[in-house]
Structure formats: structure tokens, C-alpha cells
Amino acid sequence: MTKTAGIIVIGNEILSGKTADENSAFLARELRDLGVDVRKIAVIPDDLQLIAAEVRLFSQSYSYVFTTGGVGPTHDDLTMDGVAAAFGRKLRRHEQLEDALHRYYAQHLVEPNLRMADVPEGARLIGGQGMWFPVVAVENVYIFPGVPEILRKKFSRIRETFRDAPFHLREVYLRADEGQIASVLHRILASFPNLLLGSYPYFDNPSFSIKLTLESKDAAYVNDAHGLLLTELSKLDLEPVRPA
Amino acid sequence: MTKTAGIIVIGNEILSGKTADENSAFLARELRDLGVDVRKIAVIPDDLQLIAAEVRLFSQSYSYVFTTGGVGPTHDDLTMDGVAAAFGRKLRRHEQLEDALHRYYAQHLVEPNLRMADVPEGARLIGGQGMWFPVVAVENVYIFPGVPEILRKKFSRIRETFRDAPFHLREVYLRADEGQIASVLHRILASFPNLLLGSYPYFDNPSFSIKLTLESKDAAYVNDAHGLLLTELSKLDLEPVRPA
CATH class of the missing domain: 3.40.980.10 (MoaB/Mog-like domain)
Known part of the structure; x- marks a missing residue:
């Protein structure tokens, strides 16, 4: 625990x-x-x-x-x-x-x-x-x-x-509107119900407008979820960007 | 209220x-x-x-x-x-x-x-x-x-x-140790039990080491408490300083 x-x-x-x-x-x-x-x-x-x-x-x-x-x-x-x-x-x-x-x-x-x-x-x-x-x-x-x-x-x-077992974190930065990706996030959680998934809008950053965070104490779990997320985003023609 | x-x-x-x-x-x-x-x-x-x-x-x-x-x-x-x-x-x-x-x-x-x-x-x-x-x-x-x-x-x-009736605030800055003034603060509160009185130590400020805050919604009350505080501090040879 x-x-x-x-x-x-x-x-x-x-x-x-x-x-x-x-x-x-x-x-x-x-x-x-x-x-x-x-x-x-x-x-x-x-x-x-x-x-x-x-x-x-x-x-x-x-x-x-x-x-x-x-x-x-x-x-x-x-x-x-x-x-x-x-x-x-x-x-x-x-x-x-x-x-x-x-x-x-x-x-x-x-x-x-x-x-x-x-x-x-x-x-x-x-x-x-x-x-x-x-x-x-x-x-x-x-x-x-x-x-x-x-x-x-x-x-x-x-x-x-x-000190306890570490959290494994992946971050994904996007130029998009949160509404646009809401259904993708729902699908990720349907496949990875124990994923800690955060979605945060940014209004004043020139390089991205959404930061997504994926976390778990299980490194493989968060990597698999990250892979599915990238696949789902590409279906919407959304590619992650690098934060400035 | x-x-x-x-x-x-x-x-x-x-x-x-x-x-x-x-x-x-x-x-x-x-x-x-x-x-x-x-x-x-x-x-x-x-x-x-x-x-x-x-x-x-x-x-x-x-x-x-x-x-x-x-x-x-x-x-x-x-x-x-x-x-x-x-x-x-x-x-x-x-x-x-x-x-x-x-x-x-x-x-x-x-x-x-x-x-x-x-x-x-x-x-x-x-x-x-x-x-x-x-x-x-x-x-x-x-x-x-x-x-x-x-x-x-x-x-x-x-x-x-x-918007509600305002708080009236007085601040007093001292070069002293909190232990030194603890009994003064007790006496102030004995005379002004409804005073909001705070004492905050500072360890890295060159001009003062304690900030006292006196507050009340009653301006006269906070002024009277402030007067008594200065009198009591002077008995300890403590004079307020100006914060840098």
C-alpha cells in the first residue's frame, strides 16, 4: 500500500x-x-x-x-x-x-x-x-x-x-483545446483505470496549451498507457510538442 | 458579526x-x-x-x-x-x-x-x-x-x-528574542483580550528579528493596545525599529 x-x-x-x-x-x-x-x-x-x-x-x-x-x-x-x-x-x-x-x-x-x-x-x-x-x-x-x-x-x-516505492511520471504537452481531447482521456482511463491522469490547461504559454500527466507506481503500466495515449492522439492528428 | x-x-x-x-x-x-x-x-x-x-x-x-x-x-x-x-x-x-x-x-x-x-x-x-x-x-x-x-x-x-467593516492593523518591528517579550505579550492580551496579536520571528532580516501584528475591527481598541505595548516594551529598554 x-x-x-x-x-x-x-x-x-x-x-x-x-x-x-x-x-x-x-x-x-x-x-x-x-x-x-x-x-x-x-x-x-x-x-x-x-x-x-x-x-x-x-x-x-x-x-x-x-x-x-x-x-x-x-x-x-x-x-x-x-x-x-x-x-x-x-x-x-x-x-x-x-x-x-x-x-x-x-x-x-x-x-x-x-x-x-x-x-x-x-x-x-x-x-x-x-x-x-x-x-x-x-x-x-x-x-x-x-x-x-x-x-x-x-x-x-x-x-x-x-521513502517509499517511487511514482513514475510521463508528461505530454499539446497544442489543443481540452474539450477536443476529453473523449481520448476517457478511453485511456477505460483501459487503464488505475492510472493517475491529469489534464491542465495553460493560457499564456507560447509552445503548448495543455499539459497531460500520467502517473503510477507501476512503470510498465504508465508506459503502456502513454503508448495508447499517443496512438489515440495521432488519430486526431495531434502530435505532442516540446514545452518551451 | x-x-x-x-x-x-x-x-x-x-x-x-x-x-x-x-x-x-x-x-x-x-x-x-x-x-x-x-x-x-x-x-x-x-x-x-x-x-x-x-x-x-x-x-x-x-x-x-x-x-x-x-x-x-x-x-x-x-x-x-x-x-x-x-x-x-x-x-x-x-x-x-x-x-x-x-x-x-x-x-x-x-x-x-x-x-x-x-x-x-x-x-x-x-x-x-x-x-x-x-x-x-x-x-x-x-x-x-x-x-x-x-x-x-x-x-x-x-x-x-x-466587503465588510475593515480590520485595523498596527505592526511593530523589534530587534529582540521572542522569549524576551513573551510576558509582555501576555500582559497586553490580559488587558485587551479581543486583540488579534501575532508574534513572528525572522532569522534572516538585517533590521529586525520579530514582527508583531495588532489587529481589531475597532480602531480605538487597537490604538490603545498599541500604546500599552510601546509602554511595556520601553520598560524592557526595547524600542521599535523600522523594517528595511
């Missing part, structure tokens, strides 16, 4: 349009590349009950859950509280994280900084050696910060944990 | 990381500017049952729901079907939309193009005169295409429909 994932972006600043979320697009690309099927992305406010409800639902629905944001020391950082509530656990100060914070802040450490060492009971630390602050995981939930540079660094340290 | 909104982005291409969603960030900014409080963004696959379930839930939860994507003529365009299913309605070919498609495609029209005229029974057309293809709305759900340029044009035609 293909591993699935859900991504929960936590932050009022995204919902109010002050900050554009880059993290979910990054994680979606990385996870796809690893062979993981991302099934849902949710952007929700810094609200303990909403975080808890979403984490609980996602945790039950997908193989992996990734959260981003809400892990700092201020009043609006509620992700750890929300994840704890999702699993009916308490927050507990984690000794190893506390040590890491003491080393990082040294004499500048103030009590609120230590909030970042408060994690749900039974949380695992992943990424281990050489990371000053490891990734905190609870059950199948992996908790990441909202700052994109830090999220990327942390994810790169643990990404191989999630 | 402040109007609320939810945004549903429909498209496998976003979840598989092939395309980065620009539409939800655009809508979030526009709606905030109009005084509308966006409460949730969901990105979901091109799957009829999932679309129907999400639309139904969002429609019950928020004043307005905006969908993007899934409105073309091919097999993976299931938004109209999903919205219809959400409200237990059937799809019906809409005469005015059918006419618009005939005018647009003229002799190049093929039957699948007309799928774009199939909308849930009782759907309203908004944006009216001068738009070749108006926005389709069903109850409180506004259906937009996924192509960003077209979404923007269409939204601009109907944006005033959603």
Missing part, C-alpha cells in the same frame, strides 16, 4: 494573507519525490481546539502527518498543546531539549524560551546527532517550525525515513 | 507538488482587505465524494466558501459535480452559459466543452454584464477556476459583494 500523508499548516498569518505559505508546497514536492501520496493540506488558525481536532482526524486518516508553525515561545504558539490534546496526553518538559536550549541561549535564556522544550508525553526526537534541535514526533505526527529555511533543513535530515 | 470565509483548493496537481497554489494566498489577502476573516484553507484531490464532503462542511461553517479548480471539460474536473452533491442537487445545463460557450468556441465547439455549462440546479450567475463567463454560486459557495489569471479577473469583478 502506498504511504499517504496530510499536511497541517498552523498560523493566523497565512489565513490573514500577511505571509504566503511556502512550506506545504515544499513538503508536497519532497513527499511526492519520496513516493508518498499527499492527500490533504489544511491551513488552520493558532487555536488549540482546532489544532487538536485537525491533528486527530489527520492522524487517523493518513500514514504520516506533518505540521508546520506554532512552535515558538509566545502566546500564539499552540501546536505542541494541540498535538498533546489530540492524543489525550500532557505536555512535559523534555530534558534533552531543555539542555539544547540552555546550550543555545546560554546566559540569555529566559523562562519562556523553555516552553520550546515542552512536548507531548512520550514524544520521540528524530534526526538525532548533529542537529541542535531535533524533530519532535508523536505517533505518526511530525512537528516542524513555520520558518521555511529551518523547516527545509530539518526535513532534509529525516526525509529518508519516509 | 464579522463575516468568515473558507477556501477550498481542488486539484491533484497541487497535492502532488507539480503546481504551487497561488490562489489561496491571493484570496486570503483580498478577503482580509475586504474585512472578511478567512478561517480555513483546504487543499483536496479531484475526488467527487471528498469535494462534496468538504463543501458541505465549509458551507455550514463559514459565511462564504470559495472553491478554486476543477471546472474544465475533462474527466478530472469534478467541482460542479461535487458542489451539486454537497447540496443534494442535480447538475443541469444552464442556457445562458451554453450560449456563452457557443459564442466563444463558435464552429470549434465540441460536446465536452458544454460540460462547462452544467451547473448545480438553482445556481446563480454573478458578475453579470460584460463577463463572458460569470461566476457560478450555489448558496454561499462561489466557484472559481484554478488558472490564477482568470481567477483574479473574475474575483475583481465581484469582490465588492463581500
Whole structure:
């Protein structure tokens, strides 16, 4: 079975349009590349009950859950509280994280900084050696910060944990109208019902107007479907073009 | 009561990381500017049952729901079907939309193009005169295409429909560590419990390391909170800086 994932972006600043979320697009690309099927992305406010409800639902629905944001020391950082509530656990100060914070802040450490060492009971630390602050995981939930540079660094340290059989992708670019090829696509799906087939119109590209994507975890399946697609398109006098 | 909104982005291409969603960030900014409080963004696959379930839930939860994507003529365009299913309605070919498609495609029209005229029974057309293809709305759900340029044009035609009392925003930039100011922020919220107060760390900006945002629909309230914040910060010898 293909591993699935859900991504929960936590932050009022995204919902109010002050900050554009880059993290979910990054994680979606990385996870796809690893062979993981991302099934849902949710952007929700810094609200303990909403975080808890979403984490609980996602945790039950997908193989992996990734959260981003809400892990700092201020009043609006509620992700750890929300994840704890999702699993009916308490927050507990984690000794190893506390040590890491003491080393990082040294004499500048103030009590609120230590909030970042408060994690749900039974949380695992992943990424281990050489990371000053490891990734905190609870059950199948992996908790990441909202700052994109830090999220990327942390994810790169643990990404191989999630590797699964790869998706095989073929792309076909056409100069045509989607309506013109709709029936061809229906016939392809009739022959290859498990094919992941996407059709995307482009309105401003000089070299093509449709991008078709064919995907499967089975390389032969996607190749056979690709062959049939080219045959069917040629019957309409449509030849794939090279994207500019 | 402040109007609320939810945004549903429909498209496998976003979840598989092939395309980065620009539409939800655009809508979030526009709606905030109009005084509308966006409460949730969901990105979901091109799957009829999932679309129907999400639309139904969002429609019950928020004043307005905006969908993007899934409105073309091919097999993976299931938004109209999903919205219809959400409200237990059937799809019906809409005469005015059918006419618009005939005018647009003229002799190049093929039957699948007309799928774009199939909308849930009782759907309203908004944006009216001068738009070749108006926005389709069903109850409180506004259906937009996924192509960003077209979404923007269409939204601009109907944006005033959603205008509400504005949010008043003050921003304060600091050179400090979030832990250092956490207790100040707690005191501000104790005095101004209805203030929307955000604290965001920046790690790579040369002129500041924290951005604070203070917001309310009540201008006097946000001004008073801002005054108290400056007083409290000065007690810590912290002066706001100007962002570069």
C-alpha cells in the first residue's frame, strides 16, 4: 500500500494573507519525490481546539502527518498543546531539549524560551546527532517550525525515513483545446483505470496549451498507457510538442 | 458579526507538488482587505465524494466558501459535480452559459466543452454584464477556476459583494528574542483580550528579528493596545525599529 500523508499548516498569518505559505508546497514536492501520496493540506488558525481536532482526524486518516508553525515561545504558539490534546496526553518538559536550549541561549535564556522544550508525553526526537534541535514526533505526527529555511533543513535530515516505492511520471504537452481531447482521456482511463491522469490547461504559454500527466507506481503500466495515449492522439492528428 | 470565509483548493496537481497554489494566498489577502476573516484553507484531490464532503462542511461553517479548480471539460474536473452533491442537487445545463460557450468556441465547439455549462440546479450567475463567463454560486459557495489569471479577473469583478467593516492593523518591528517579550505579550492580551496579536520571528532580516501584528475591527481598541505595548516594551529598554 502506498504511504499517504496530510499536511497541517498552523498560523493566523497565512489565513490573514500577511505571509504566503511556502512550506506545504515544499513538503508536497519532497513527499511526492519520496513516493508518498499527499492527500490533504489544511491551513488552520493558532487555536488549540482546532489544532487538536485537525491533528486527530489527520492522524487517523493518513500514514504520516506533518505540521508546520506554532512552535515558538509566545502566546500564539499552540501546536505542541494541540498535538498533546489530540492524543489525550500532557505536555512535559523534555530534558534533552531543555539542555539544547540552555546550550543555545546560554546566559540569555529566559523562562519562556523553555516552553520550546515542552512536548507531548512520550514524544520521540528524530534526526538525532548533529542537529541542535531535533524533530519532535508523536505517533505518526511530525512537528516542524513555520520558518521555511529551518523547516527545509530539518526535513532534509529525516526525509529518508519516509521513502517509499517511487511514482513514475510521463508528461505530454499539446497544442489543443481540452474539450477536443476529453473523449481520448476517457478511453485511456477505460483501459487503464488505475492510472493517475491529469489534464491542465495553460493560457499564456507560447509552445503548448495543455499539459497531460500520467502517473503510477507501476512503470510498465504508465508506459503502456502513454503508448495508447499517443496512438489515440495521432488519430486526431495531434502530435505532442516540446514545452518551451 | 464579522463575516468568515473558507477556501477550498481542488486539484491533484497541487497535492502532488507539480503546481504551487497561488490562489489561496491571493484570496486570503483580498478577503482580509475586504474585512472578511478567512478561517480555513483546504487543499483536496479531484475526488467527487471528498469535494462534496468538504463543501458541505465549509458551507455550514463559514459565511462564504470559495472553491478554486476543477471546472474544465475533462474527466478530472469534478467541482460542479461535487458542489451539486454537497447540496443534494442535480447538475443541469444552464442556457445562458451554453450560449456563452457557443459564442466563444463558435464552429470549434465540441460536446465536452458544454460540460462547462452544467451547473448545480438553482445556481446563480454573478458578475453579470460584460463577463463572458460569470461566476457560478450555489448558496454561499462561489466557484472559481484554478488558472490564477482568470481567477483574479473574475474575483475583481465581484469582490465588492463581500466587503465588510475593515480590520485595523498596527505592526511593530523589534530587534529582540521572542522569549524576551513573551510576558509582555501576555500582559497586553490580559488587558485587551479581543486583540488579534501575532508574534513572528525572522532569522534572516538585517533590521529586525520579530514582527508583531495588532489587529481589531475597532480602531480605538487597537490604538490603545498599541500604546500599552510601546509602554511595556520601553520598560524592557526595547524600542521599535523600522523594517528595511
